[in-house]
Amino acid sequence: MGYRDHQQEVTATFADRYGEHPAVVARAPGRVNLVGGHVDYNDGIVLPAAIDRWTVVAARPRSDGRLRAHSTHMDESVDARIGDEVDGWAAYVVGTATLLADAVDESVGADLAIDGDVPLGAGLSSSASLEVAIAGALDGAHDLGLGERRIAELCWEAETEVVGVDCGIMDQFTSALAHPDHALRIDCRSREVDSVPFVSEAMGLLVVDTNVSHDLADSGYNDRVRECDEAVAALDEVLDRRVRSLRDVTPADVDAHIDDLTPPLARRARHVTTEIRRAEAAADALARGDVKTLGELVWASHRSLRDDFEVSCAELDVVVDAFHDCDGVYGARMVGGGWGGSVVALVQPGGAEAVTEHVEARYRSAAGIECDVYEFDVAGGLAVETLTSG
Numbered sequence: 001m002g003y004r005d006h007q008q009e010v011t012a013t014f015a016d017r018y019g020e021h022p023a024v025v026a027r028a029p030g031r032v033n034l035v036g037g038h039v040d041y042n043d044g045i046v047l048p049a050a051i052d053r054w055t056v057v058a059a060r061p062r063s064d065g066r067l068r069a070h071s072t073h074m075d076e077s078v079d080a081r082i083g084d085e086v087d088g089w090a091a092y093v094v095g096t097a098t099l100l101a102d103a104v105d106e107s108v109g110a111d112l113a114i115d116g117d118v119p120l121g122a123g124l125s126s127s128a129s130l131e132v133a134i135a136g137a138l139d140g141a142h143d144l145g146l147g148e149r150r151i152a153e154l155c156w157e158a159e160t161e162v163v164g165v166d167c168g169i170m171d172q173f174t175s176a177l178a179h180p181d182h183a184l185r186i187d188c189r190s191r192e193v194d195s196v197p198f199v200s201e202a203m204g205l206l207v208v209d210t211n212v213s214h215d216l217a218d219s220g221y222n223d224r225v226r227e228c229d230e231a232v233a234a235l236d237e238v239l240d241r242r243v244r245s246l247r248d249v250t251p252a253d254v255d256a257h258i259d260d261l262t263p264p265l266a267r268r269a270r271h272v273t274t275e276i277r278r279a280e281a282a283a284d285a286l287a288r289g290d291v292k293t294l295g296e297l298v299w300a301s302h303r304s305l306r307d308d309f310e311v312s313c314a315e316l317d318v319v320v321d322a323f324h325d326c327d328g329v330y331g332a333r334m335v336g337g338g339w340g341g342s343v344v345a346l347v348q349p350g351g352a353e354a355v356t357e358h359v360e361a362r363y364r365s366a367a368g369i370e371c372d373v374y375e376f377d378v379a380g381g382l383a384v385e386t387l388t389s390g
């Protein structure tokens with residue numbers, strides 16, 4: 001099903017539940033990240049791409065601050081007010097609406113119907129795509145004129161406040177700002193965003209969901225954020241210049257001050273400082289269409305996330321190793337926060353079928369469960385359509 005089908009479904013659901021047509025339909029994609037793992041909250045460089053899986057939201061404005069939402073994905077509804085505390089997926093809806101209402105200082109109530117096909121819990125940013133689609137729908141329905149960048153910033157705030165994960169800006173920025181057929185080079189310090197052509201004639205995207213999501217995902221993530229902060233404080237003491245984040249540190253600084261850092265902090269800092277350089281090199285390689293060099297940086301990114309940052313797990317490593325055995329694979333690495341979720345691989349066009357068979361068989365025998373394999377196209381970010389019948 002493409003987003004047009006989801007749009008039709010969500011419009012029909014809306015009419016069914018609320019007895020009226022929606023005024024707008026917004027869609028926002030999930031994402032993969034090619035290189036730049038766990039560097040967004042260290043002011044680093046990331047190289048993500050939006051995928052052709054979407055959260056689609058139909059909306060009609062209300063003037064009484066009430067939010068009624070129905071998710072076909074979850075087959076659940078919520079009826080709340082801006083500012084209410086609710087749980088689960090509804091928290092993303094109400095949390096995003098509340099941040100938006102605060103930012104524009106007006107009530108942004110609405111009736112909403114939500115559908116979509118971003119795999120959940122797979123490290124592909126289904127939550128960011130939900131936030132961005134909700135914000136885009138409310139922006140369109142109330143004619144707020146916020147623009148994609150402001151929407152991305154507000155959705156990032158919603159994620160950190162609602163979920164309590166100290167995540168970086170990558171997911172919401174990608175879902176809101178991506179251009180079709182382009183990856184994004186995001187400088188998470190300056191928040192400058194550049195589009196880099198994806199060269200889909202030279203490579204395709206395969207994503208393997210391991211179907212494991214470890215409990216560590218949230219707590220372990222926040223631990224890593226804290227360790228990076230500790231490394232910054234330690235290096236700020238010993239370097240002869242101001243260190244505000246690991247962006248201000250080079251891999252050579254880390255080597256020179258290895259004794260000033262406890263062993264895990266040294267490894268964490270080494271990952272972040274080398275990964276930022278890999279992401280910069282990867283963006284340059286992609287811009288030149290040099291998929292071989294890009295692929296080498298992708299493999300190296302996984303090794304560093306596994307050994308120095310220690311956010312991989314046995315299931316992710318099995319999949320990356322299985323890709324490594326195959327011809328026609330430029331590179332593969334884990335995506336997302338870690339300890340489960342998905343692996344992204346860059347493969348030669350036409351090579352996906354044989355590679356998929358090999359990876360599925362290896363995973364089945366090593367992990368004892370099935371993985372899900374997806375072939376994605378690189379998509380554009382948030383799009384909002386006003387419906388004439390609305």
Ligand code: GLA
Pocket residue numbers: 033036037038039040041167168169170171336337338
């Ligand atoms: C999660 C977070 C992102 C980013 C990645 C790791 O997806 O939401 O902000 O930190 O992990 O690169």
